[in-house]
Amino acid sequence: MKEENRTFKKNLLKKNQNSKLFKRISILSIIFLISYITIGLLLSNQPYFCTIFVYTMIAILYFMVTFSLFLATRHVKKYGQRTQLAWGLLTFSVLLSTVASVMWAIIIIYFNLNPATSVADLFYLLFFPVFLLGIFVFPSTRKNNHQRYKAYFDIGMVLFSAFLVIYTFFISPAAEFYQGDLLKLIFSLAYVVAGLLLLWALLDLIFNRIKTNMQTPFIILVLGIFILTITSTLYAYQLITGTYVPGGAGDVGWLVGYTILGLAGAAQFTNFNINRNRHITRFLSWHYSYHWTPYLALAGIFISYSLLIWAVNTSNPNLLFLEAGSGVLIFMVITRQIVSIRENRDLYHQAQKEIKTRRKVEESLQKSESLYRTIFENTGTATLIIDKKNRLCLTNSEFERITGYSQEEVSEKTWQDLVSKESQKIIEELHKDMNRDYDHTPRTVEIKFIDKEGIIKDGFLIFTLIPGTEDFLASLLDITQRKKDHELVKKSLKEKEVLLKEIHHRVKNNLMIISSLLNLQSHYIDDKEHLEIFRESQSRANSMALIHERLYKSSDLKSIDFGDYIQNLAREIFHSYSTTDSEINLIVDVEEVMLDIDNAIPLGLILNELLTNSMKYAFPQGESGEIKVKFSKKDKTYTLIVEDNGVGFPPRFDYKNTDSLGLQLINNLTAQISGELELDTTNGTCFKIEFLESGFHD
Template sequence: MLNDILNVIARIPNEKKAKLYSFSFLVIGILGIIIVNKLSIFIIQNTEHKDNPILPLLIGISFFIITSIFLYYFLKSIAKIEKEAKEKLIQFQKEESENLKLINFVLDNTADAIYWFRFNGSIVYVNNRLCKMLGYTKDELIGNNITIIDKKFSEIEKTIIRKERQYNYFESELTTNDGKTFPCFIAANYFSANENEEFVCAFARDITEQKRKENIIKSSLEEKEILIKEIHHRVKNNLQVLSSLLSMQKRRETNSEITNQLDKTRSRIYAIALVHEIIYQGDDLRFINMDQYLTKLSYAMKDIYNLDENIKIEISVSKKMNLGINYSVLTALVIHELLLNSIKHAFKNKDEGIISITIENNNDDVIFEVKDNGIGCDIEKLKNSNSLGWQLIESVVEFQLDGNLEISSKDGFSCRVTYKLVNNDED
């Protein structure tokens, strides 16, 4: 307990400690006089030494000697504890000073500019990096308003002050001493030093070079996109030239079988050319919107084969059904051949009918079906036929799409194809 008392005393400031010592001596002196006086009177009155005048003096001297010895060790212990406490304090202050130097060195030499400001915009701290970036001294910035270096303070940093998020990342612009601005990526968060003071700590990194490279890449990508669109445009035009040549050749032919084959070839060319047309007209060079594609294909097929108005073509495409160019071309070829088959053969003895085309995706699986309510066909005969169209369908589905082919001739004819997408976005 004595050590606890001494430790408490050691933590008392020197001025108060001196007063405590003086008061302690005064109290002990007064108590000593009272105790010695009472003890002397008691001894004299109750012993055989009533007539001995030296006894009270001896008692008093003994008391003061004992008290002095006690006070000596008491004060010695206090002095020792105080010395140890001072040594620890000096060591702690030295360590804190070294740590502070290290922290300041790190903050001043970091790659990021650091600045703190109060919620009213008053700057309270900046590091050397910020000063070098902006051409200010620390004294010129500290105490100034944040708007001196960040003109967008009212638009961005005030969002932080509203405490919508603890951590905030955004792009802004900092202004140099000579009025120039440059882009920065800023990470900022707010914190409280105590109940009454709140600050925003911001880390800013100059992204001028990054922006320059991004602009170069963006410009390069735009140029490449224009070139790719031009290539698709030229491919489409070349295919259109071939289609026109076939059309001219058809007008010279009198053999119905030849003209029929020329029409098939023209529509096949159009099915491929349409893919390139949609690509160069669209915003995304990677994908084909299958709803748009099938709608245009059906109109073209009606026109090429003079399809009766009573024969309807219905199209159902699941939302966001987009395919890469390779899958688009292969899928288009198969759908074209199936649609052509229905147009040419399904309604020979019927005045009206419906051809339905559906396509959907289930995770990575693509499922499409061409179905009509026509006269149907002999499945075995179809599988064993030497028809170029059917051979094309089987070849594309089995060897290029690695898919599954299902056909049925119940209530008309239907063909269902299922295949799995592999790296659709890279096609």
């Protein structure tokens, strides 16, 4: 939540900074235009300096507009390559105008010639098709085929109406004014066509291109194109009539139009948005629903027919041409109406399909509601819906059974009325956690609820948020009897645990008594062979007693730390058989591994036999040496290694078939734990036993 607030504040700060930057650019643009007009008027009595100032200012302005559009081109990379290409083409078109303005300045200042109809004008004229291409490259708004065709006809009608006006007042007079200056005529007509191209760009932008994520730049572009269209038309008229003066008042329109194009680029790279009032909002609403755009075509038709009426009343020589043009407009209107009729027919069929679909959906909803109510009533648990005000707005029959409250009785109650105070705190904390991080909050909790009779019961509550709402769906299980049964089971397990510990303790004591009896009996035996048998039996009893001692002291009563057991057993056997003259070194390398009783007792006896054999036979007559004991676990395999560097076994000794009781025990006990026994007599004696965990034997 804190991170989201920090991000929101950061974005708001950046938005405010961008808004201030755009406003500063707008103010500087206005100051620039005012300065241009003011200083131009002040220098009007000094034509040479006025010309230098005017075209220097024009070149600077066009360069700044180019730079603004270039920044917009870089900024819109996130909107896709097509949008970036469109802004790039707009930038290139203004760059052509910048080059043209520099050439104009050179022609006027250095050659003292009128730049109109010069090579510089070619660069100005290139601005118009490149700019139109940039407008066309912008991604269009989504329309169906009928809407697209109607938009084409609307644009066509407006353009054709404009062409009739331009022909009547520009092309026809140009033919009359033609006095053999073909180049002037070509450039005049070229600017007339350029005006139509700008009008086309303006209409296409309005009809097809304005999108939500670039509303402000496009609205500013529309204004700039509108001004440039008017200025281009006036410039064409001045060329035709021979009234154009370079650097005159007519050039202000160019400056204003290009300045507004630069502001459109600034609005794009600063992410500036207009604070839309209700009029702009209504305009955009009409635009997206295509309610007002056909009126542009209607206005064009109205102007065309007004022009026809004027031509009839004034006996204008273009009357026949205007009559033919009106016929074309009538054809376009009829064709557009046919498209509208087809669209209405398709809309009617679509509406019929939607009505059928809606009926099916309603039937499906009724079935779903019936299914939902059946499931809600027969979940086997008390189910309830809690609204955002914590009221129980819906419960099922199972809820009434375990609480005693009917739906009517709980309709005005909140969940706080039905749970203990301790449970209220638990649920409130859980509710806060869910508001902070719903996905990682537990959905289950144990509570104590109060039934209609005031009896406090144990319950298990499961709840989830109903998608698309602020209500919760909860399931309540009455676990009162289960809790009681659980306590009885825990008590019984505790008793059995105590009993099992007592058994292990008594077994250990009995084994120690046997060991003590064997020890006492050994004092009355003079035969060394018989005495050794008693000592071995005593050692075996001690090894088993040590395991039972570890078991009743362990936490789970089933397994012991066998590494610790090995260290204790090895130490006892070592001290039992070592003498003061003995130079035997005992090395124990064991891991902390838990081993269950089924494997611990056989393995303890095996270890006892192996260590006893090494102590007794590996180092005769007080020889020095070392005995190593290793115990480890890898994956599910245990490994016990007992080795010494003593005299070893006789050659060709078969340890699997021997009369030795100790080795017989080792072989039998290894088989008991499903292990594998290996003997290596390369350097003394090395016994290696590997076995799997209980339950993993093949």
